[in-house]
Amino acid sequence: MEAATKKSLQIFALKARQGVLTGVYNAKAGHPGGSLSICDVLSYLYNVELHVDPANPHKEDRDRLVLSKGHAAPALYATLALKGFFPVEALKTLRKSDSFLQGHPNMDKVPGVDMSTGSLGQGISTAVGMALGAKLDGEAFHVHAILGDGELQEGQVWEAAMFAGNKGLSNLTAWVDNNNLQIDGTMDEVNAPYPIAEKFKAFNWNTIEIDGHDFDQIDKAMQEAKACTDRPTAIVMKTIKGKGVSFMENKVNWHGSAPNEEQYNEAMAELTAALNELEA
Numbered sequence: 001m002e003a004a005t006k007k008s009l010q011i012f013a014l015k016a017r018q019g020v021l022t023g024v025y026n027a028k029a030g031h032p033g034g035s036l037s038i039c040d041v042l043s044y045l046y047n048v049e050l051h052v053d054p055a056n057p058h059k060e061d062r063d064r065l066v067l068s069k070g071h072a073a074p075a076l077y078a079t080l081a082l083k084g085f086f087p088v089e090a091l092k093t094l095r096k097s098d099s100f101l102q103g104h105p106n107m108d109k110v111p112g113v114d115m116s117t118g119s120l121g122q123g124i125s126t127a128v129g130m131a132l133g134a135k136l137d138g139e140a141f142h143v144h145a146i147l148g149d150g151e152l153q154e155g156q157v158w159e160a161a162m163f164a165g166n167k168g169l170s171n172l173t174a175w176v177d178n179n180n181l182q183i184d185g186t187m188d189e190v191n192a193p194y195p196i197a198e199k200f201k202a203f204n205w206n207t208i209e210i211d212g213h214d215f216d217q218i219d220k221a222m223q224e225a226k227a228c229t230d231r232p233t234a235i236v237m238k239t240i241k242g243k244g245v246s247f248m249e250n251k252v253n254w255h256g257s258a259p260n261e262e263q264y265n266e267a268m269a270e271l272t273a274a275l276n277e278l279e280a
Helices: 003-026 032-037 037-047 070-082 088-093 122-137 155-167 194-200 215-227 261-279
Strands: 064-067 145-148 171-176 206-211 234-239
Touching: 003 037, 003 088, 003 261, 032 070, 032 261, 037 145, 037 215, 070 088, 088 122, 122 145, 122 155, 122 171, 145 194, 145 261, 155 171, 155 194, 155 206, 171 194, 171 261, 194 206, 194 234, 206 215
Parallel strands: 064 145, 145 171, 171 234, 206 234
Antiparallel strands: none
């Protein structure tokens, strides 16, 4: 990846992280940890890979993205706002009773959201259905799904994986956010789904393991996924929960807690400093 492209993606991801914090802080509720960990892959997808149009969010030939880990909606909202699907200022209304930006994505109210998600395991199932429909209709669009590692504890995920592998849905890519933390602790403490890549491989998926914060690795994985024409691809991303905010990184208590004013100001200052360094 060219240095200029990588720099622009890093800048976008930092701004998306600021958007996550803005939303969660103003809502006084939400899920910052797992939202911050997927800002890099969202930056890459929406700036490099996805064929989408903010001016026409329902265009039939668009690529689809399903945020199966729907509680990470602040990251998707921040990304969509930065891409022009709706005003960035709307992020401050997150979870307000009269806002279209609720705690989980709603495809009927939020421009750019392709599937309403929240109940873990259901998002990847609908993504599989979208991919199958595209195959049957001869459509060329690609379907992406972002899953949490804790979400893999849901049996429905593996039913969907078995079906997708059996049908050879090469137009489907699953991105697993493997930050190793969920609401009640580490994966091992709760119910570890490891080894993740091997499990997907057993269901006839092409599997790739990467650093989910390295844009070169993300790009290489995407190219490998597109080159695989006979089966779906699962990209297992090693990530850091709370990425970009030092006091939130790898801290399980930030799974579903909002920062207070002091913490918000500290986090925004840290991200602003990183932005200023990149933009200098």
